[in-house]
Amino acid sequence: MAKKKILSTAIVLIAAFNAFAQGNGAAGITKATDMVTGYFDPATKLIYAIGAVVGLIGGVKVYGKFSSGDPDTSKTAASWFGACVFLIVAATILRSFFL
Known part of the structure; x- marks a missing residue:
């Protein structure tokens, strides 16, 4: 039973090392950036x-x-008008920062 646990732990560790050794992660960061910027138009609307x-x-x-x-x-x-202006300005500024 202990041999099975050690063997399964070793397999999991080897798989994890192989997953991290696939590259520098640039493709993943690019994909994440594309996904986040894809949500800005619907979120702004x-x-x-x-x-x-x-x-x-x-x-x-x-x-x-x-x-x-x-x-x-x-x-x-004044408070209701300020809240509306804040929402519109915040959406516009966030859009201009991130896109």
């Missing part, structure tokens, strides 16, 4: 869509506060 939904919800909330005469309307409007 998703962030823009989330920004639009947040803007609509914020607009409805600000309108409700304005209609009820709440004195805190400008603060709420």
Whole structure:
């Protein structure tokens, strides 16, 4: 039983050494880079869509506060507008950094 464990451990180690000895990993890094950059367009569009939904919800909330005469309307409007601008700017900046 101990011989089988030693033999199987040796086989696994030899297989691992062979896997690491296949190259310098440039092909793997290139493939990973291509995969990550492939997700930027859909992710950017998703962030823009989330920004639009947040803007609509914020607009409805600000309108409700304005209609009820709440004195805190400008603060709420500024925070919702700031959140929308942040989403759009963050998506654009990330895209320009990585693509």
